[in-house]
Amino acid sequence: MSLREQKKKETRCRIFEISSRMFREKGFENTTVDEITKEAGIAKGTFFNYFPTKESLLYYFREQKEEFIRTIMNDQISLGISSRQKIENFLVQVAEHYEKERELLRLLFFEQKKLLLTTGHEKSCHSDKRKKHEFFINMLADFVREGMHKGEIRSDADSKVVAEILYAVYFHSLMIWLHSEKDYSFSKDMSAKIAIIFEGIGV
Numbered sequence: 001m002s003l004r005e006q007k008k009k010e011t012r013c014r015i016f017e018i019s020s021r022m023f024r025e026k027g028f029e030n031t032t033v034d035e036i037t038k039e040a041g042i043a044k045g046t047f048f049n050y051f052p053t054k055e056s057l058l059y060y061f062r063e064q065k066e067e068f069i070r071t072i073m074n075d076q077i078s079l080g081i082s083s084r085q086k087i088e089n090f091l092v093q094v095a096e097h098y099e100k101e102r103e104l105l106r107l108l109f110f111e112q113k114k115l116l117l118t119t120g121h122e123k124s125c126h127s128d129k130r131k132k133h134e135f136f137i138n139m140l141a142d143f144v145r146e147g148m149h150k151g152e153i154r155s156d157a158d159s160k161v162v163a164e165i166l167y168a169v170y171f172h173s174l175m176i177w178l179h180s181e182k183d184y185s186f187s188k189d190m191s192a193k194i195a196i197i198f199e200g201i202g203v
Helices: 003-026 033-040 044-050 056-077 083-100 102-119 122-149 159-179 186-201
Strands: none
Touching (some): 003 033, 003 102, 122 159
């Protein structure tokens, strides 16, 4: 990465970090681009060079989250551990990451949902989500098939169905955790549920 590219990346990250803090403090709707640029010490035009609208910050957050998920998942592929441990490591590490940003995740998730409803882009967004869900499920299915090949998971299990169950449990648990007013560990919740699932598919 060139020095110019590195500087651009740092500026983008700084804008997002400041925006995120202000969203947490004031709310998304009550935070203006003028306030963000003033806090970041940049011109308004600079902000729009990186983010065409304030709402585009929501999509950037989603992209960052998806990139992190892919990195964690790819990190597990070459590890010499059981498939169950790979699956648990992946889902628990993602959950631990979310725990650090719970309020921001909750805020941006619901703001993005509201934005889609008001702009009428639900159909295209649902199509995009299906593709991302399929990627997520297919990677989990690869781990499951690896476990079946090693004799760690029942050979009569359907790898795609197991992956879909794991994903459904993860996504449902995430939504419950985001909506809940209780302060509990999402990562421990996921770890316990994974253990229950493997009681059924393990050997």
